[in-house]
Amino acid sequence: MLLFWRRHRAGGLAALALAAILCPARAQDPVEAFYQGRQINLVVGYGPGGGYDLTARLLSRHMGRFIPGHPSVVVQNMPGAGSLRAANWLFGAAPKDGGTVGLFGSDIAMIALLGTNASVQLDPRKFTWLGSSSSFGTDAYVLVVRADARSPTIAAARQTDSAPILLGGTGEGARDADVPKILHDALGLGIKQVLGYPDSPSLLLAVERGEIEGRMFDFSWIRQNRPAWFAPGSRFNVLLQFARETRHPALADVPTARELARDDQGRALIAFAETPLLTMARPFAAPAGVPADRATALQVAFAATHRDPQFLAEAARMGLDISPVDAGGLARGIERLAQAPPAVAAYMKALMTKH
Numbered sequence: 290m291l292l293f294w295r296r297h298r299a300g301g302l303a304a305l306a307l308a309a310i311l312c313p314a315r316a317q318d319p320v321e322a323f324y325q326g327r328q329i330n331l332v333v334g335y336g337p338g339g340g341y342d343l344t345a346r347l348l349s350r351h352m353g354r355f356i357p358g359h360p361s362v363v364v365q366n367m368p369g370a371g372s373l374r375a376a377n378w379l380f381g382a383a384p385k386d387g388g389t390v391g392l393f394g395s396d397i398a399m400i401a402l403l404g405t406n407a408s409v410q411l412d413p414r415k416f417t418w419l420g421s422s423s424s425f426g427t428d429a430y431v432l433v434v435r436a437d438a439r440s441p442t443i444a445a446a447r448q449t450d451s452a453p454i455l456l457g458g459t460g461e462g463a464r465d466a467d468v469p470k471i472l473h474d475a476l477g478l479g480i481k482q483v484l485g486y487p488d489s490p491s492l493l494l495a496v497e498r499g500e501i502e503g504r505m506f507d508f509s510w511i512r513q514n515r516p517a518w519f520a521p522g523s524r525f526n527v528l529l530q531f532a533r534e535t536r537h538p539a540l541a542d543v544p545t546a547r548e549l550a551r552d553d554q555g556r557a558l559i560a561f562a563e564t565p566l567l568t569m570a571r572p573f574a575a576p577a578g579v580p581a582d583r584a585t586a587l588q589v590a591f592a593a594t595h596r597d598p599q600f601l602a603e604a605a606r607m608g609l610d611i612s613p614v615d616a617g618g619l620a621r622g623i624e625r626l627a628q629a630p631p632a633v634a635a636y637m638k639a640l641m642t643k644h
Contacts, residue, residue: 324358334372334393336488340510351600355590371463380411387583395565405641415577418616419591422571426612429530429537434503446478453479457501475555513608532566568622
């Protein structure tokens with residue numbers, strides 16, 4: 290019996306050795322080897338609690354499952370200058386190995402292409418784009434003002450002898466600073482701005498305390514965080530909706546900016562300014578120069594995450610608009626901005642510069 294066992298064992302080992310020769314161990318994929326056990330840093334250009342931050346944290350909880358090697362994804366906030374600080378850092382100083390990605394304002398690409406801000410140190414066409422979580426498919430960018438504002442309606446804000454609406458924003462070049470300039474010019478609204486707030490939650494509190502009279506908000510975010518603002522008898526008025534070709538179903542009585550434009554030139558200006566929101570409302574990117582195989586892995590994982598039932602269910606519970614644009618679609622949106630009619634681009638550049 291012992292002899293049989295030894296022979297059987299010897300035969301088994303020989304068989305295993307032969308199998309190892311004929312079927313060598315699978316070589317580990319280099320992308321998987323890079324990301325295995327690694328932490329990806331996701332830098333957000335705004336403070337905690339706002340729509341950008343919530344979207345980034347949602348993505349961080351799911352995207353690692355779709356990247357080879359299953360790295361963890363950790364959010365780091367880098368607020369400043371309406372997210373331009375983070376965008377500049379991502380483009381120029383961030384590691385270019387595929388271990389760092391970022392999320393910054395939708396207007397950053399436009400102001401970079403227009404050349405209206407001397408602090409911009411990036412070329413949006415050279416980022417390694419992952420895609421955008423939102424194209425505002427089920428969202429709107431709404432102007433909300435206090436009912437006790439000095440000019441609480443569109444009609445009042447258009448009167449030349451009325452006091453301008455006092456709006457707050459994060460900083461020059463940010464969407465909440467640029468869009469009111471466009472509304473002032475294309476719609477004839479009297480607007481005065483107070484910039485320098487760090488994030489949406491601080492602006493929300495400033496509106497509630499009466500430090501400022503209103504602000505532009507993502508409808509999905511403000512409705513989730515302050516549903517009472519949209520109830521009958523509210524102390525707040527929604528004056529208009531931006532980045533909508535038609536009215537949002539939940540805002541059927543609120544006109545779009547395009548409806549309120551005074552002339553065709555104003556409508557063309559609004560359509561150009563809405564392009565970033567309609568293609569890159571939540572744009573995620575990695576630095577230029579990321580190795581091609583890692584860049585592809587990140588882009589594929591980003592797209593897969595936005596199809597994932599767990600991700601979509603959590604987004605729905607959070608009230609976030611998920612209407613994704615892939616990396617190619619985002620790049621095409623940037624190219625449309627770059628190829629805008631010269632007259633429109635020049636008009637926009639002059640408008641951004643003079644305020």
